[in-house]
Amino acid sequence: MTAFATPRPRTAAPRPFAAAAADHLEDVYRYLVVFTGDAAVAEDLAAETFEKALRWWRRFDPRRGSERTWLCGIARSTALDHFRAEARRRRREERFAPEEPAAADAPLPGFAPELEAALCTLTAGEREVIALRILLDLDAETAARLLGIGRTACSMRLARALQKLEERMTDAVA
Amino acid sequence: MPSPEPVTADRLEELLAGAAPTHEPEVRLQGLVRALRTEAPAAPDELRARLRTRVEAPARTRLRRSKWRRVALVAVPAAAAFAATSFLVSGTDAPRRDAAASAPGETVAGAAATEPLTTRTPESKNAYVEEALSSSGGTGRTKFTSALPDTARARDVDMALELRLRDADELSAAATDAMRVSRELGGFVAGSRVDTRGGEGSASITLRVPVRRLEDAVVRLSALGTITAQDVTIQDLQRGVDQRARRIELVARAVRADELRLESGTLDPEERLEAELRLERNRALLRDLRLQRAALLRRAATAEIDLTLHTRAAAAAPDAGGAAGAARDAFDLLGRVGTGLVFGAILAGPLLLALVLAWLAVRRRSRRRDDRLLGEPRPGLARD
Numbered sequence: 076m077t078a079f080a081t082p083r084p085r086t087a088a089p090r091p092f093a094a095a096a097a098d099h100l101e102d103v104y105r106y107l108v109v110f111t112g113d114a115a116v117a118e119d120l121a122a123e124t125f126e127k128a129l130r131w132w133r134r135f136d137p138r139r140g141s142e143r144t145w146l147c148g149i150a151r152s153t154a155l156d157h158f159r160a161e162a163r164r165r166r167r168e169e170r171f172a173p174e175e176p177a178a179a180d181a182p183l184p185g186f187a188p189e190l191e192a193a194l195c196t197l198t199a200g201e202r203e204v205i206a207l208r209i210l211l212d213l214d215a216e217t218a219a220r221l222l223g224i225g226r227t228a229c230s231m232r233l234a235r236a237l238q239k240l241e242e243r244m245t246d247a248v249a
Numbered sequence: 250m251p252s253p254e255p256v257t258a259d260r261l262e263e264l265l266a267g268a269a270p271t272h273e274p275e276v277r278l279q280g281l282v283r284a285l286r287t288e289a290p291a292a293p294d295e296l297r298a299r300l301r302t303r304v305e306a307p308a309r310t311r312l313r314r315s316k317w318r319r320v321a322l323v324a325v326p327a328a329a330a331f332a333a334t335s336f337l338v339s340g341t342d343a344p345r346r347d348a349a350a351s352a353p354g355e356t357v358a359g360a361a362a363t364e365p366l367t368t369r370t371p372e373s374k375n376a377y378v379e380e381a382l383s384s385s386g387g388t389g390r391t392k393f394t395s396a397l398p399d400t401a402r403a404r405d406v407d408m409a410l411e412l413r414l415r416d417a418d419e420l421s422a423a424a425t426d427a428m429r430v431s432r433e434l435g436g437f438v439a440g441s442r443v444d445t446r447g448g449e450g451s452a453s454i455t456l457r458v459p460v461r462r463l464e465d466a467v468v469r470l471s472a473l474g475t476i477t478a479q480d481v482t483i484q485d486l487q488r489g490v491d492q493r494a495r496r497i498e499l500v501a502r503a504v505r506a507d508e509l510r511l512e513s514g515t516l517d518p519e520e521r522l523e524a525e526l527r528l529e530r531n532r533a534l535l536r537d538l539r540l541q542r543a544a545l546l547r548r549a550a551t552a553e554i555d556l557t558l559h560t561r562a563a564a565a566a567p568d569a570g571g572a573a574g575a576a577r578d579a580f581d582l583l584g585r586v587g588t589g590l591v592f593g594a595i596l597a598g599p600l601l602l603a604l605v606l607a608w609l610a611v612r613r614r615s616r617r618r619d620d621r622l623l624g625e626p627r628p629g630l631a632r633d
Contacts, residue, residue: 129303
Protein backbone atom coordinates (compact mmCIF):
# COMPACT_ATOMS: atom_id res chain seq x y z
CA MET A 76 0.00 0.00 0.00
CA THR A 77 1.47 3.35 -1.00
CA ALA A 78 1.29 6.56 0.88
CA PHE A 79 -1.45 7.75 -1.46
CA ALA A 80 -3.58 4.67 -1.24
CA THR A 81 -7.13 5.36 -0.37
CA PRO A 82 -7.70 4.23 3.18
CA ARG A 83 -10.29 1.53 3.62
CA PRO A 84 -13.50 2.87 5.07
CA ARG A 85 -14.09 1.82 8.65
CA THR A 86 -17.47 0.42 7.89
CA ALA A 87 -16.99 -1.28 4.54
CA ALA A 88 -20.34 -2.83 3.76
CA PRO A 89 -20.21 -6.57 3.02
CA ARG A 90 -21.78 -7.87 -0.15
CA PRO A 91 -25.40 -9.11 -0.14
CA PHE A 92 -25.98 -12.08 2.07
CA ALA A 93 -27.68 -14.08 -0.65
CA ALA A 94 -24.52 -14.08 -2.73
CA ALA A 95 -22.34 -15.10 0.22
CA ALA A 96 -24.75 -17.86 1.19
CA ALA A 97 -24.85 -19.25 -2.31
CA ASP A 98 -21.06 -19.27 -2.51
CA HIS A 99 -20.43 -20.99 0.80
CA LEU A 100 -23.36 -23.33 1.26
CA GLU A 101 -21.41 -26.33 -0.01
CA ASP A 102 -18.49 -25.72 2.30
CA VAL A 103 -20.64 -25.25 5.37
CA TYR A 104 -22.70 -28.33 4.59
CA ARG A 105 -19.65 -30.52 4.00
CA TYR A 106 -18.08 -29.29 7.20
CA LEU A 107 -21.20 -30.11 9.18
CA VAL A 108 -21.69 -33.51 7.54
CA VAL A 109 -18.19 -34.65 8.47
CA PHE A 110 -18.26 -32.95 11.86
CA THR A 111 -21.56 -34.47 12.97
CA GLY A 112 -21.26 -37.73 11.05
CA ASP A 113 -24.96 -37.49 10.21
CA ALA A 114 -26.27 -36.02 6.93
CA ALA A 115 -29.78 -35.34 8.23
CA VAL A 116 -28.51 -33.50 11.28
CA ALA A 117 -26.02 -31.63 9.13
CA GLU A 118 -28.82 -30.39 6.87
CA ASP A 119 -30.80 -29.00 9.78
CA LEU A 120 -27.76 -27.44 11.34
CA ALA A 121 -26.75 -25.88 8.03
CA ALA A 122 -30.18 -24.23 7.73
CA GLU A 123 -29.92 -22.99 11.29
CA THR A 124 -26.41 -21.69 10.62
CA PHE A 125 -27.50 -19.59 7.70
CA GLU A 126 -30.53 -18.37 9.63
CA LYS A 127 -28.22 -17.00 12.31
CA ALA A 128 -25.81 -15.66 9.74
CA LEU A 129 -28.64 -13.78 8.07
CA ARG A 130 -29.53 -12.09 11.36
CA TRP A 131 -25.94 -11.24 12.16
CA TRP A 132 -24.80 -10.35 8.65
CA ARG A 133 -24.42 -6.69 9.53
CA ARG A 134 -21.87 -7.59 12.20
CA PHE A 135 -19.59 -9.32 9.75
CA ASP A 136 -16.34 -7.41 9.34
CA PRO A 137 -14.30 -8.48 6.28
CA ARG A 138 -11.14 -7.14 7.91
CA ARG A 139 -11.31 -9.76 10.63
CA GLY A 140 -11.63 -12.80 8.39
CA SER A 141 -13.21 -14.29 5.32
CA GLU A 142 -16.91 -14.99 4.89
CA ARG A 143 -16.27 -18.71 4.87
CA THR A 144 -14.37 -18.60 8.15
CA TRP A 145 -17.10 -16.50 9.72
CA LEU A 146 -19.80 -18.88 8.55
CA CYS A 147 -17.84 -21.89 9.75
CA GLY A 148 -17.54 -20.28 13.16
CA ILE A 149 -21.29 -19.93 13.34
CA ALA A 150 -21.71 -23.50 12.11
CA ARG A 151 -19.36 -24.77 14.79
CA SER A 152 -21.17 -23.04 17.62
CA THR A 153 -24.50 -24.25 16.21
CA ALA A 154 -23.20 -27.82 16.11
CA LEU A 155 -21.84 -27.58 19.65
CA ASP A 156 -25.20 -26.32 20.87
CA HIS A 157 -26.79 -29.31 19.16
CA PHE A 158 -24.37 -31.72 20.80
CA ARG A 159 -24.98 -30.24 24.24
CA ALA A 160 -28.73 -30.44 23.76
CA GLU A 161 -28.43 -34.01 22.61
CA ALA A 162 -26.29 -34.87 25.64
CA ARG A 163 -28.91 -33.38 27.99
CA ARG A 164 -31.68 -35.20 26.20
CA ARG A 165 -29.70 -38.40 26.38
CA ARG A 166 -29.18 -38.06 30.12
CA ARG A 167 -32.90 -37.47 30.64
CA GLU A 168 -33.79 -40.49 28.50
CA GLU A 169 -31.31 -42.75 30.30
CA ARG A 170 -33.05 -41.93 33.55
CA PHE A 171 -36.34 -43.30 32.28
CA ALA A 172 -35.43 -45.74 29.52
CA PRO A 173 -31.81 -46.88 29.82
CA GLU A 174 -32.24 -49.71 27.31
CA GLU A 175 -33.50 -47.60 24.43
CA PRO A 176 -31.97 -48.93 21.19
CA ALA A 177 -29.72 -46.55 19.32
CA ALA A 178 -31.35 -44.67 16.47
CA ALA A 179 -30.36 -45.67 12.97
CA ASP A 180 -27.65 -43.40 11.65
CA ALA A 181 -28.03 -41.63 8.39
CA PRO A 182 -25.03 -42.61 6.27
CA LEU A 183 -22.58 -40.05 5.12
CA PRO A 184 -23.60 -39.63 1.50
CA GLY A 185 -20.97 -39.40 -1.18
CA PHE A 186 -18.12 -41.15 0.62
CA ALA A 187 -17.02 -44.63 -0.24
CA PRO A 188 -18.26 -47.23 2.26
CA GLU A 189 -14.81 -47.93 3.68
CA LEU A 190 -14.09 -44.23 4.08
CA GLU A 191 -17.51 -43.59 5.58
CA ALA A 192 -17.09 -46.43 8.06
CA ALA A 193 -13.64 -45.22 9.02
CA LEU A 194 -14.84 -41.65 9.46
CA CYS A 195 -17.61 -42.77 11.78
CA THR A 196 -15.07 -44.36 14.11
CA LEU A 197 -13.20 -41.10 14.58
CA THR A 198 -14.19 -38.69 17.33
CA ALA A 199 -16.09 -35.56 16.42
CA GLY A 200 -13.04 -33.48 17.19
CA GLU A 201 -10.88 -35.51 14.80
CA ARG A 202 -13.49 -35.32 12.06
CA GLU A 203 -13.79 -31.59 12.59
CA VAL A 204 -10.14 -30.88 12.03
CA ILE A 205 -10.19 -33.08 8.92
CA ALA A 206 -13.22 -31.18 7.62
CA LEU A 207 -11.62 -27.80 8.20
CA ARG A 208 -8.12 -28.57 6.92
CA ILE A 209 -8.80 -31.09 4.20
CA LEU A 210 -12.32 -30.49 2.87
CA LEU A 211 -12.39 -26.73 3.30
CA ASP A 212 -8.62 -26.38 2.81
CA LEU A 213 -8.27 -23.79 5.55
CA ASP A 214 -4.74 -22.92 6.54
CA ALA A 215 -3.42 -24.04 9.90
CA GLU A 216 -3.70 -20.63 11.51
CA THR A 217 -7.32 -20.03 10.51
CA ALA A 218 -8.37 -23.52 11.52
CA ALA A 219 -6.55 -23.19 14.84
CA ARG A 220 -8.34 -19.94 15.54
CA LEU A 221 -11.70 -21.51 14.79
CA LEU A 222 -10.93 -24.46 17.05
CA GLY A 223 -9.56 -22.30 19.79
CA ILE A 224 -6.23 -24.09 19.91
CA GLY A 225 -2.68 -23.32 18.89
CA ARG A 226 -1.32 -23.70 15.38
CA THR A 227 1.00 -26.53 16.33
CA ALA A 228 -1.71 -28.32 18.25
CA CYS A 229 -3.96 -28.04 15.22
CA SER A 230 -1.34 -29.60 12.93
CA MET A 231 -0.68 -32.40 15.39
CA ARG A 232 -4.36 -33.09 15.80
CA LEU A 233 -4.75 -33.33 12.03
CA ALA A 234 -1.77 -35.66 11.68
CA ARG A 235 -3.12 -38.00 14.37
CA ALA A 236 -6.63 -37.92 12.86
CA LEU A 237 -5.41 -38.78 9.39
CA GLN A 238 -3.18 -41.54 10.71
CA LYS A 239 -6.07 -43.00 12.67
CA LEU A 240 -8.32 -42.74 9.62
CA GLU A 241 -5.81 -44.53 7.47
CA GLU A 242 -5.36 -47.27 10.06
CA ARG A 243 -9.12 -47.82 10.25
CA MET A 244 -9.39 -47.98 6.50
CA THR A 245 -6.48 -50.38 6.33
CA ASP A 246 -8.07 -52.57 9.01
CA ALA A 247 -11.36 -52.51 7.16
CA VAL A 248 -9.73 -53.56 3.91
CA ALA A 249 -7.84 -56.23 5.73
CA MET B 250 -0.13 -55.80 8.53
CA PRO B 251 2.53 -53.59 10.07
CA SER B 252 1.46 -50.10 11.06
CA PRO B 253 2.41 -47.50 8.48
CA GLU B 254 5.20 -45.16 9.37
CA PRO B 255 3.55 -42.08 10.77
CA VAL B 256 3.87 -38.80 8.88
CA THR B 257 4.95 -36.00 11.14
CA ALA B 258 2.85 -32.88 11.53
CA ASP B 259 5.44 -30.69 9.85
CA ARG B 260 5.77 -33.03 6.91
CA LEU B 261 1.99 -33.19 6.63
CA GLU B 262 1.86 -29.40 6.34
CA GLU B 263 4.44 -29.57 3.58
CA LEU B 264 2.44 -32.19 1.74
CA LEU B 265 -0.75 -30.17 2.07
CA ALA B 266 1.13 -27.18 0.73
CA GLY B 267 1.97 -29.17 -2.40
CA ALA B 268 5.21 -30.96 -1.62
CA ALA B 269 5.76 -34.21 -3.49
CA PRO B 270 5.56 -37.41 -1.45
CA THR B 271 8.83 -39.21 -0.95
CA HIS B 272 7.75 -42.62 0.32
CA GLU B 273 4.81 -44.99 0.56
CA PRO B 274 3.05 -43.63 3.66
CA GLU B 275 3.07 -40.17 2.21
CA VAL B 276 1.66 -41.45 -1.06
CA ARG B 277 -1.15 -43.21 0.80
CA LEU B 278 -1.84 -40.10 2.81
CA GLN B 279 -2.04 -37.99 -0.28
CA GLY B 280 -4.49 -40.48 -1.76
CA LEU B 281 -6.61 -40.29 1.36
CA VAL B 282 -6.70 -36.52 1.18
CA ARG B 283 -7.69 -36.67 -2.47
CA ALA B 284 -10.49 -39.10 -1.67
CA LEU B 285 -11.84 -36.94 1.10
CA ARG B 286 -11.92 -33.91 -1.13
CA THR B 287 -13.47 -35.57 -4.15
CA GLU B 288 -16.03 -37.72 -2.34
CA ALA B 289 -17.32 -35.02 -0.03
CA PRO B 290 -21.09 -34.73 -0.41
CA ALA B 291 -22.84 -31.82 -2.08
CA ALA B 292 -25.58 -29.85 -0.40
CA PRO B 293 -29.02 -31.33 -1.13
CA ASP B 294 -31.52 -29.41 -3.23
CA GLU B 295 -33.96 -29.19 -0.34
CA LEU B 296 -31.42 -27.28 1.67
CA ARG B 297 -30.81 -24.86 -1.18
CA ALA B 298 -34.52 -24.26 -1.53
CA ARG B 299 -34.92 -23.63 2.19
CA LEU B 300 -32.07 -21.19 2.17
CA ARG B 301 -33.34 -19.37 -0.90
CA THR B 302 -36.79 -18.96 0.63
CA ARG B 303 -35.41 -17.62 3.86
CA VAL B 304 -32.99 -15.18 2.28
CA GLU B 305 -35.62 -13.79 -0.02
CA ALA B 306 -38.04 -13.11 2.85
CA PRO B 307 -38.99 -9.43 3.31
CA ALA B 308 -36.03 -7.58 4.74
CA ARG B 309 -38.02 -4.52 5.87
CA THR B 310 -39.04 -6.04 9.18
CA ARG B 311 -35.47 -7.00 9.95
CA LEU B 312 -34.22 -3.52 9.10
CA ARG B 313 -36.88 -1.79 11.19
CA ARG B 314 -36.08 -3.89 14.26
CA SER B 315 -32.37 -3.38 13.92
CA LYS B 316 -32.88 0.37 13.38
CA TRP B 317 -34.80 0.77 16.63
CA ARG B 318 -32.28 -1.42 18.39
CA ARG B 319 -29.52 0.86 17.24
CA VAL B 320 -31.48 3.92 18.32
CA ALA B 321 -31.96 2.35 21.74
CA LEU B 322 -28.29 1.43 21.96
CA VAL B 323 -27.38 5.09 21.46
CA ALA B 324 -30.29 6.77 23.23
CA VAL B 325 -30.18 4.82 26.48
CA PRO B 326 -26.51 5.46 27.28
CA ALA B 327 -26.88 9.07 26.16
CA ALA B 328 -29.87 9.57 28.44
CA ALA B 329 -28.03 7.98 31.34
CA ALA B 330 -25.00 10.17 30.73
CA PHE B 331 -27.19 13.27 30.52
CA ALA B 332 -28.96 12.40 33.75
CA ALA B 333 -25.67 11.79 35.54
CA THR B 334 -24.23 15.07 34.26
CA SER B 335 -27.31 17.00 35.29
CA PHE B 336 -27.13 15.50 38.74
CA LEU B 337 -23.47 16.41 39.11
CA VAL B 338 -23.93 19.92 37.77
CA SER B 339 -26.86 20.59 40.04
CA GLY B 340 -24.60 19.64 42.91
CA THR B 341 -21.99 22.23 41.86
CA ASP B 342 -24.55 24.80 41.01
CA ALA B 343 -25.76 25.18 44.61
CA PRO B 344 -27.41 28.47 45.36
CA ARG B 345 -24.58 30.88 45.44
CA ARG B 346 -23.97 32.55 48.73
CA ASP B 347 -21.71 35.46 49.16
CA ALA B 348 -19.71 36.15 52.29
CA ALA B 349 -22.73 37.65 53.94
CA ALA B 350 -24.82 34.49 53.78
CA SER B 351 -27.21 33.65 56.54
CA ALA B 352 -25.34 32.74 59.67
CA PRO B 353 -25.38 29.54 61.70
CA GLY B 354 -26.68 29.28 65.19
CA GLU B 355 -30.10 29.71 66.68
CA THR B 356 -32.09 32.47 65.15
CA VAL B 357 -34.56 34.58 66.95
CA ALA B 358 -38.11 33.60 66.28
CA GLY B 359 -39.46 35.84 63.60
CA ALA B 360 -36.13 36.65 62.06
CA ALA B 361 -36.55 34.01 59.39
CA ALA B 362 -39.80 35.57 58.29
CA THR B 363 -38.14 38.78 57.28
CA GLU B 364 -36.32 39.52 54.08
CA PRO B 365 -32.90 37.81 53.99
CA LEU B 366 -30.31 40.14 55.26
CA THR B 367 -27.82 39.17 52.57
CA THR B 368 -29.80 40.33 49.61
CA ARG B 369 -28.28 43.74 49.74
CA THR B 370 -26.21 44.36 46.67
CA PRO B 371 -22.73 45.68 47.23
CA GLU B 372 -21.57 49.09 46.15
CA SER B 373 -24.72 50.71 47.38
CA LYS B 374 -23.22 52.97 49.98
CA ASN B 375 -25.30 56.05 49.50
CA ALA B 376 -28.39 54.24 48.33
CA TYR B 377 -28.30 51.97 51.35
CA VAL B 378 -27.96 54.76 53.82
CA GLU B 379 -30.68 56.81 52.17
CA GLU B 380 -33.04 53.87 52.10
CA ALA B 381 -32.22 53.06 55.67
CA LEU B 382 -33.00 56.57 56.83
CA SER B 383 -36.11 56.89 54.72
CA SER B 384 -37.54 53.52 55.73
CA SER B 385 -36.87 54.16 59.34
CA GLY B 386 -38.56 57.53 59.26
CA GLY B 387 -35.53 58.94 60.88
CA THR B 388 -35.68 56.56 63.85
CA GLY B 389 -32.61 54.69 62.76
CA ARG B 390 -34.51 51.44 62.52
CA THR B 391 -33.84 50.06 59.06
CA LYS B 392 -35.00 47.11 57.04
CA PHE B 393 -31.69 45.51 57.86
CA THR B 394 -32.02 45.72 61.57
CA SER B 395 -35.72 44.99 61.44
CA ALA B 396 -34.63 41.38 61.30
CA LEU B 397 -34.08 41.77 65.05
CA PRO B 398 -37.62 41.81 66.33
CA ASP B 399 -38.32 43.72 69.47
CA THR B 400 -38.26 41.20 72.28
CA ALA B 401 -37.15 40.94 75.87
CA ARG B 402 -35.29 37.71 75.18
CA ALA B 403 -31.57 37.66 75.76
CA ARG B 404 -29.70 37.26 72.47
CA ASP B 405 -26.11 37.22 71.43
CA VAL B 406 -25.87 39.29 68.30
CA ASP B 407 -22.74 39.09 66.17
CA MET B 408 -22.49 41.19 63.10
CA ALA B 409 -19.84 41.34 60.39
CA LEU B 410 -19.62 44.35 58.14
CA GLU B 411 -17.12 44.87 55.34
CA LEU B 412 -16.57 48.25 53.76
CA ARG B 413 -14.44 49.41 50.88
CA LEU B 414 -12.71 52.75 50.97
CA ARG B 415 -11.06 54.69 48.24
CA ASP B 416 -7.56 54.83 49.59
CA ALA B 417 -5.45 54.42 52.69
CA ASP B 418 -6.21 57.92 53.95
CA GLU B 419 -9.92 57.37 53.76
CA LEU B 420 -9.49 53.99 55.41
CA SER B 421 -7.55 55.45 58.28
CA ALA B 422 -10.18 58.15 58.82
CA ALA B 423 -12.98 55.58 58.68
CA ALA B 424 -11.26 53.41 61.27
CA THR B 425 -11.02 56.36 63.60
CA ASP B 426 -14.65 57.29 63.01
CA ALA B 427 -15.79 53.74 63.69
CA MET B 428 -14.13 53.67 67.06
CA ARG B 429 -15.61 57.05 67.90
CA VAL B 430 -19.08 55.86 66.92
CA SER B 431 -18.89 52.88 69.25
CA ARG B 432 -17.88 55.09 72.19
CA GLU B 433 -20.58 57.63 71.46
CA LEU B 434 -23.19 54.89 71.47
CA GLY B 435 -22.09 53.62 74.85
CA GLY B 436 -19.96 50.79 73.59
CA PHE B 437 -16.28 50.12 73.40
CA VAL B 438 -13.55 48.88 71.09
CA ALA B 439 -12.79 45.25 71.81
CA GLY B 440 -9.92 45.02 69.32
CA SER B 441 -8.45 46.74 66.30
CA ARG B 442 -5.80 46.30 63.68
CA VAL B 443 -5.02 48.84 61.00
CA ASP B 444 -2.52 48.29 58.24
CA THR B 445 -1.87 50.92 55.59
CA ARG B 446 1.07 50.69 53.23
CA GLY B 447 1.44 52.96 50.27
CA GLY B 448 -1.93 53.66 48.78
CA GLU B 449 -3.58 50.44 49.95
CA GLY B 450 -4.66 49.32 53.36
CA SER B 451 -6.90 47.18 55.50
CA ALA B 452 -8.30 47.37 58.99
CA SER B 453 -10.07 44.97 61.26
CA ILE B 454 -11.93 46.43 64.23
CA THR B 455 -14.09 44.65 66.77
CA LEU B 456 -16.66 46.87 68.42
CA ARG B 457 -19.18 46.15 71.12
CA VAL B 458 -22.21 48.37 71.38
CA PRO B 459 -25.34 48.05 73.49
CA VAL B 460 -27.89 45.94 71.70
CA ARG B 461 -30.47 48.68 71.88
CA ARG B 462 -28.07 50.96 69.98
CA LEU B 463 -27.20 48.39 67.31
CA GLU B 464 -29.43 49.97 64.69
CA ASP B 465 -27.78 53.32 65.15
CA ALA B 466 -24.35 51.72 64.98
CA VAL B 467 -25.17 49.94 61.71
CA VAL B 468 -26.45 53.10 60.08
CA ARG B 469 -23.50 55.22 61.12
CA LEU B 470 -20.87 52.58 60.33
CA SER B 471 -22.37 51.81 56.92
CA ALA B 472 -22.06 55.44 55.99
CA LEU B 473 -18.28 55.26 56.37
CA GLY B 474 -17.68 53.35 53.14
CA THR B 475 -19.11 51.10 50.45
CA ILE B 476 -20.61 47.89 51.76
CA THR B 477 -19.03 44.83 50.18
CA ALA B 478 -20.28 42.17 52.60
CA GLN B 479 -22.44 41.85 55.67
CA ASP B 480 -23.51 39.06 57.95
CA VAL B 481 -25.54 38.66 61.13
CA THR B 482 -25.56 35.80 63.57
CA ILE B 483 -28.12 35.75 66.31
CA GLN B 484 -27.94 33.19 69.07
CA ASP B 485 -30.68 32.94 71.59
CA LEU B 486 -29.40 33.03 75.16
CA GLN B 487 -32.69 33.31 76.99
CA ARG B 488 -33.04 29.61 77.41
CA GLY B 489 -29.67 29.36 79.09
CA VAL B 490 -30.53 32.33 81.29
CA ASP B 491 -33.83 30.78 82.31
CA GLN B 492 -32.27 27.42 83.05
CA ARG B 493 -29.68 28.97 85.30
CA ALA B 494 -32.31 31.10 87.01
CA ARG B 495 -34.35 28.02 87.77
CA ARG B 496 -31.33 26.17 89.14
CA ILE B 497 -30.34 29.20 91.17
CA GLU B 498 -33.77 29.21 92.76
CA LEU B 499 -33.61 25.51 93.59
CA VAL B 500 -30.09 25.64 94.96
CA ALA B 501 -30.90 28.77 96.98
CA ARG B 502 -33.81 26.96 98.57
CA ALA B 503 -31.57 23.99 99.36
CA VAL B 504 -29.04 26.36 100.94
CA ARG B 505 -31.73 28.07 103.02
CA ALA B 506 -33.07 24.69 104.13
CA ASP B 507 -29.65 23.55 105.32
CA GLU B 508 -29.06 26.87 107.07
CA LEU B 509 -32.33 26.49 108.98
CA ARG B 510 -31.52 22.95 109.96
CA LEU B 511 -28.14 23.95 111.29
CA GLU B 512 -29.68 26.85 113.24
CA SER B 513 -32.28 24.58 114.76
CA GLY B 514 -29.63 22.73 116.85
CA THR B 515 -31.47 19.43 116.52
CA LEU B 516 -28.89 17.60 114.43
CA ASP B 517 -26.49 15.06 115.83
CA PRO B 518 -22.78 15.53 115.02
CA GLU B 519 -22.87 13.30 111.95
CA GLU B 520 -25.95 14.97 110.48
CA ARG B 521 -24.49 18.33 111.25
CA LEU B 522 -21.28 17.49 109.38
CA GLU B 523 -23.27 16.31 106.34
CA ALA B 524 -25.39 19.42 106.34
CA GLU B 525 -22.37 21.68 106.59
CA LEU B 526 -20.60 19.94 103.72
CA ARG B 527 -23.73 20.07 101.58
CA LEU B 528 -24.27 23.70 102.44
CA GLU B 529 -20.72 24.52 101.37
CA ARG B 530 -21.11 22.74 98.03
CA ASN B 531 -24.42 24.38 97.28
CA ARG B 532 -23.17 27.83 98.13
CA ALA B 533 -20.26 27.33 95.70
CA LEU B 534 -22.67 26.06 93.06
CA LEU B 535 -24.92 29.03 93.66
CA ARG B 536 -22.03 31.40 93.14
CA ASP B 537 -21.08 29.69 89.87
CA LEU B 538 -24.62 29.73 88.56
CA ARG B 539 -25.02 33.39 89.34
CA LEU B 540 -21.74 34.16 87.61
CA GLN B 541 -22.79 32.19 84.52
CA ARG B 542 -26.13 33.93 84.35
CA ALA B 543 -24.54 37.30 84.73
CA ALA B 544 -22.07 36.47 81.94
CA LEU B 545 -24.91 35.50 79.61
CA LEU B 546 -26.76 38.66 80.40
CA ARG B 547 -23.63 40.71 79.80
CA ARG B 548 -23.23 39.00 76.42
CA ALA B 549 -26.81 39.75 75.58
CA ALA B 550 -26.45 43.34 76.65
CA THR B 551 -23.97 44.19 73.89
CA ALA B 552 -23.73 43.27 70.26
CA GLU B 553 -20.38 42.56 68.65
CA ILE B 554 -19.60 44.17 65.34
CA ASP B 555 -16.63 42.89 63.34
CA LEU B 556 -15.84 45.75 61.04
CA THR B 557 -13.46 45.12 58.14
CA LEU B 558 -12.20 47.97 56.06
CA HIS B 559 -10.20 47.56 52.86
CA THR B 560 -9.17 49.55 49.85
CA ARG B 561 -8.94 46.76 47.23
CA ALA B 562 -11.53 46.36 44.50
CA ALA B 563 -14.45 44.12 45.29
CA ALA B 564 -13.78 40.49 44.55
CA ALA B 565 -15.57 39.06 41.54
CA ALA B 566 -19.09 38.15 42.53
CA PRO B 567 -19.31 34.45 43.23
CA ASP B 568 -22.11 34.10 40.78
CA ALA B 569 -20.27 35.78 37.95
CA GLY B 570 -21.10 34.13 34.72
CA GLY B 571 -19.20 34.11 31.49
CA ALA B 572 -16.21 32.07 30.53
CA ALA B 573 -14.56 32.17 33.94
CA GLY B 574 -17.65 30.85 35.65
CA ALA B 575 -18.19 28.22 33.01
CA ALA B 576 -14.57 27.10 33.23
CA ARG B 577 -14.81 26.87 37.00
CA ASP B 578 -17.99 24.85 36.73
CA ALA B 579 -16.35 22.60 34.18
CA PHE B 580 -13.37 21.94 36.42
CA ASP B 581 -15.66 21.30 39.37
CA LEU B 582 -17.60 18.85 37.29
CA LEU B 583 -14.47 17.10 36.05
CA GLY B 584 -13.23 16.86 39.58
CA ARG B 585 -16.47 15.31 40.75
CA VAL B 586 -16.57 12.91 37.82
CA GLY B 587 -12.95 11.90 38.42
CA THR B 588 -13.61 11.38 42.12
CA GLY B 589 -16.69 9.36 41.33
CA LEU B 590 -14.80 7.18 38.86
CA VAL B 591 -12.00 6.49 41.31
CA PHE B 592 -14.48 5.73 44.05
CA GLY B 593 -16.44 3.50 41.71
CA ALA B 594 -13.28 1.71 40.62
CA ILE B 595 -12.29 1.05 44.22
CA LEU B 596 -15.72 -0.25 45.08
CA ALA B 597 -16.35 -2.12 41.87
CA GLY B 598 -12.80 -3.43 41.41
CA PRO B 599 -13.07 -6.49 43.63
CA LEU B 600 -16.53 -7.25 42.34
CA LEU B 601 -15.41 -6.97 38.74
CA LEU B 602 -12.43 -9.16 39.47
CA ALA B 603 -14.68 -11.77 41.03
CA LEU B 604 -17.00 -11.62 38.03
CA VAL B 605 -14.11 -11.99 35.62
CA LEU B 606 -12.73 -14.96 37.52
CA ALA B 607 -16.16 -16.55 37.65
CA TRP B 608 -16.59 -16.01 33.93
CA LEU B 609 -13.19 -17.56 33.21
CA ALA B 610 -14.04 -20.54 35.38
CA VAL B 611 -17.38 -21.03 33.65
CA ARG B 612 -15.72 -20.70 30.26
CA ARG B 613 -13.04 -23.22 31.15
CA ARG B 614 -15.66 -25.64 32.44
CA SER B 615 -17.66 -25.18 29.26
CA ARG B 616 -14.62 -25.88 27.10
CA ARG B 617 -13.80 -29.00 29.04
CA ARG B 618 -17.36 -30.18 28.60
CA ASP B 619 -17.16 -29.50 24.87
CA ASP B 620 -13.85 -31.34 24.64
CA ARG B 621 -15.44 -34.35 26.31
CA LEU B 622 -18.32 -34.19 23.87
CA LEU B 623 -16.01 -33.88 20.88
CA GLY B 624 -14.07 -36.86 22.15
CA GLU B 625 -17.00 -39.09 21.26
CA PRO B 626 -17.71 -40.40 17.78
CA ARG B 627 -21.36 -39.34 18.08
CA PRO B 628 -21.47 -36.54 20.61
CA GLY B 629 -24.48 -36.76 22.89
CA LEU B 630 -26.00 -39.67 21.00
CA ALA B 631 -26.36 -43.34 21.86
CA ARG B 632 -23.20 -45.37 21.47
CA ASP B 633 -23.13 -48.69 19.65
